[in-house]
Amino acid sequence: MTDPAAAYKQFRDDLLQHGLLISMGVDGLFGRSGTFERIVEGLNAAIGAAGDPDRPEVMRFPPGIGSLQLEKSGYLRNFPHLAGTVASFSGGDDDHRVLLDSLSKGGDWSGTQRPTGVALTPAACYGVYPVVASRGRVPAQGALVDVYTWCFRHEPSIDPARMQMFRQREHVRIGSAEQIESFRETWMERARSLVESLGLPLAIEVASDPFFGRAGRILASSQREKSLKFELLVPIVAAAPRTACVSFNDHRDLFGRAWAIEAFAGDTAHTACVGFGVERLTLALLRHHGFVPGDWPAGVRNVLGL
Amino acid sequence: MTDPAAAYKQFRDDLLQHGLLISMGVDGLFGRSGTFERIVEGLNAAIGAAGDPDRPEVMRFPPGIGSLQLEKSGYLRNFPHLAGTVASFSGGDDDHRVLLDSLSKGGDWSGTQRPTGVALTPAACYGVYPVVASRGRVPAQGALVDVYTWCFRHEPSIDPARMQMFRQREHVRIGSAEQIESFRETWMERARSLVESLGLPLAIEVASDPFFGRAGRILASSQREKSLKFELLVPIVAAAPRTACVSFNDHRDLFGRAWAIEAFAGDTAHTACVGFGVERLTLALLRHHGFVPGDWPAGVRNVLGL
Numbered sequence: 001m002t003d004p005a006a007a008y009k010q011f012r013d014d015l016l017q018h019g020l021l022i023s024m025g026v027d028g029l030f031g032r033s034g035t036f037e038r039i040v041e042g043l044n045a046a047i048g049a050a051g052d053p054d055r056p057e058v059m060r061f062p063p064g065i066g067s068l069q070l071e072k073s074g075y076l077r078n079f080p081h082l083a084g085t086v087a088s089f090s091g092g093d094d095d096h097r098v099l100l101d102s103l104s105k106g107g108d109w110s111g112t113q114r115p116t117g118v119a120l121t122p123a124a125c126y127g128v129y130p131v132v133a134s135r136g137r138v139p140a141q142g143a144l145v146d147v148y149t150w151c152f153r154h155e156p157s158i159d160p161a162r163m164q165m166f167r168q169r170e171h172v173r174i175g176s177a178e179q180i181e182s183f184r185e186t187w188m189e190r191a192r193s194l195v196e197s198l199g200l201p202l203a204i205e206v207a208s209d210p211f212f213g214r215a216g217r218i219l220a221s222s223q224r225e226k227s228l229k230f231e232l233l234v235p236i237v238a239a240a241p242r243t244a245c246v247s248f249n250d251h252r253d254l255f256g257r258a259w260a261i262e263a264f265a266g267d268t269a270h271t272a273c274v275g276f277g278v279e280r281l282t283l284a285l286l287r288h289h290g291f292v293p294g295d296w297p298a299g300v301r302n303v304l305g306l
Numbered sequence: 307m308t309d310p311a312a313a314y315k316q317f318r319d320d321l322l323q324h325g326l327l328i329s330m331g332v333d334g335l336f337g338r339s340g341t342f343e344r345i346v347e348g349l350n351a352a353i354g355a356a357g358d359p360d361r362p363e364v365m366r367f368p369p370g371i372g373s374l375q376l377e378k379s380g381y382l383r384n385f386p387h388l389a390g391t392v393a394s395f396s397g398g399d400d401d402h403r404v405l406l407d408s409l410s411k412g413g414d415w416s417g418t419q420r421p422t423g424v425a426l427t428p429a430a431c432y433g434v435y436p437v438v439a440s441r442g443r444v445p446a447q448g449a450l451v452d453v454y455t456w457c458f459r460h461e462p463s464i465d466p467a468r469m470q471m472f473r474q475r476e477h478v479r480i481g482s483a484e485q486i487e488s489f490r491e492t493w494m495e496r497a498r499s500l501v502e503s504l505g506l507p508l509a510i511e512v513a514s515d516p517f518f519g520r521a522g523r524i525l526a527s528s529q530r531e532k533s534l535k536f537e538l539l540v541p542i543v544a545a546a547p548r549t550a551c552v553s554f555n556d557h558r559d560l561f562g563r564a565w566a567i568e569a570f571a572g573d574t575a576h577t578a579c580v581g582f583g584v585e586r587l588t589l590a591l592l593r594h595h596g597f598v599p600g601d602w603p604a605g606v607r608n609v610l611g612l
Contacts, residue, residue, distance in 0.1 A: 024367070026423060032365070063471060064471050085392070085393050087390070087416075150456060152392070154422050
């Protein structure tokens, strides 16, 4: 068995050499070719089609949210190492001279940067909760939202499937514990059937989030024990662990409490989301069917409209 | 004539009330409804169709680039007040306790954030230049790239057309001064004809970039003098200045020098870009034709595939 690091590098180099990804000089930041994007768009359309029967409300968010929302969500507490916050220069002409001086000397200019109140979105669903909360009590049928967002996680890696900036297509359910449960079951079946139709090997397994530090290990093991998170795993790089391409998350009333979302029965709403990592699925397809989508099996191309 | 501030607010409230934009609690950050996005997609497809005859290379970049690239581009020097850089927590368990303490007291936790080497993309074309530079001498026919990217500019505003996060569809030309000139003329005609077909009033005028500070005023006036920047302006909010919806930029050899891009003749390449602000055009359409796209003139809907 080869070293995972060497295998990651080889796969990354293959993708760069075939012009599917474009180097940006930073681990985990890549440009995408037109071919790569057509696969992403095909996946995105297929995921949308799987969810359409439920008539979700469509919301599209920019790659950022207010820092206060990120704080409120608990993300900064639980995943500070992954969270990205946005800083900018806010000085006058004198401070500008300091910045120019530092730039011209190749010095460290980070001291000129101040927080802007904007943070980067860590997962597509984070924009949804405050919006649903602001609408008052959730209706009897609950709420169902379809989102698609660029996300950021600060985890530079040579594994092309672990990007710092990537897109998630999510469906988000807000309502009673029963509505959440049935949503998650429905989507586990839909995701399994979609990924099978793409000719990819898969397994759905209990998982946990990468909580920070010592205290985080306890949170992660409790999450596993309660089966709050499942992942759909696909082997991408042979010598490496399988890659989570879809995740199914039951947040219980965590976000309901954070934003005081009132369920129809008057108690705190429960929430859940199913998130598809469209870049990861694209990479899995390229790995299993080859670097030329025109040569993929007809059935797979058909699912993706390629 | 009413106060521009009041007019901006009124327009923003109308957009929120019609559910076209969704408040995110931060000036200049908005969610978009499915209807809003269908207009954006229609515009994006129409811009793509206008450029297709030239067979540009498609590149798609994430919302961020390496901080070093932002530095190299001169953006941090010239527009430090607009640039966004990404910071994250990089401490251990002890620092985490400091962060948790600050979060629980509602204190300022920005001191726990360190630069990540990632910055936000200020304009769609910034990803392109280092990639083209890395390929060596530009071929005789020059290079032509089609990009579409989420951009960030730190300028919180109540004007819904001045968002902090928005998308630009750009075509970027790299080659000789003559190739640049002819590219810019072609696109001024294409943009004029596209925006006219959308039933929007427009004017194309010489413009300048919002360079920072006292020194910046000199740069801006030199840019105007040399007619290096033109903007396609559309009136959106009646009591306010017209809004730049498309810009046509001749960078001379500024980016060619920054990244050492060699033109076919062996001298430094010139570059130009035409950038469409798809949110701004969407807002202009909503303002001029009303908040219900189904009621828009048939010709306009036809151009957008709505």
